[in-house]
């Protein structure tokens with residue numbers, strides 16, 4: 582069990598260890614920087630209520646961020662977790678012998694399709710990932726920063742990881758502003774340049790070497806928080822439309838049942854979707870089994886009347 586988890590932690594493509602290690606390095610860098618440099622500089626007495634509340638909130642953010650990242654990485658969301666038929670059961674073949682091919686029959690009955698790489702029939706919304714070299718259940722996309730695919734079983738943890746990363750970065754930005762105010766007493770255009778363009782500030786001798794390093798970390802957290810916010814907005818848009826990245830790209834709306842945002846949230850975060858963000862250890866299974874999905878009414882009618890539309 583432990584060796585399997587370690588195996589899941591390591592990206593299938595070894596080259597992706599570099600962005601993964603870089604992501605972990607950034608998390609460690611910011612945690613160390615805030616705890617050892619920023620917080621002691623802002624709050625000189627560690628035993629004040631304010632300092633303790635900062636520490637509690639900081640550790641809660643870190644717990645959620647690391648917890649969601651870890652579970653996202655060790656969760657196997659591939660077709661390895663289910664049994665995929667190589668051939669169609671004979672009862673189904675016999676029951677509709679008028680259909681032309683086995684693939685048509687699979688689509689007609691349950692919307693499955695054949696993966697030539699995995700050499701099995703795979704459920705609807707599963708897509709083959711060339712990097713992971715396997716089909717992924719309800720594949721959303723392959724995340725190069727985590728070195729794995731995001732799909733049916735781990736998208737909840739991926740989304741929560743993004744949200745807590747963003748909360749952590751915004752919190753860092755607020756602390757950095759407090760820190761800057763503590764250092765210079767006021768905001769000026771020099772401070773703004775130092776925060777936003779540390780290299781330029783260093784070239785014009787506005788800051789020394791150590792301040793350059795601090796400024797780089799501060800400006801990077803601003804850029805990263807904007808980038809992560811952009812990812813959250815993108816992903817939220819897809820969740821609200823009940824689409825994966827592939828379906829969005831191909832303009833497929835088959836699985837947007839029109840049952841509302843609450844239903845779409847339950848598909849990703851589970852029945853207790855409102856608790857999922859609070860703690861990664863809270864159990865909240867996503868709706869469904871990753872193999873069968875509700876379809877839009879008109880799409881269901883089309884499938885019954887005209888037959889094949891592969892995804």
Ligand SMILES: [Zn+2]
Pocket residue numbers: 696697698699700708709710714715716
């Ligand atoms: Zn495959």
Ligand SMILES: [Zn+2]
Pocket residue numbers: 710711712713714722723724729730731
């Ligand atoms: Zn992948």
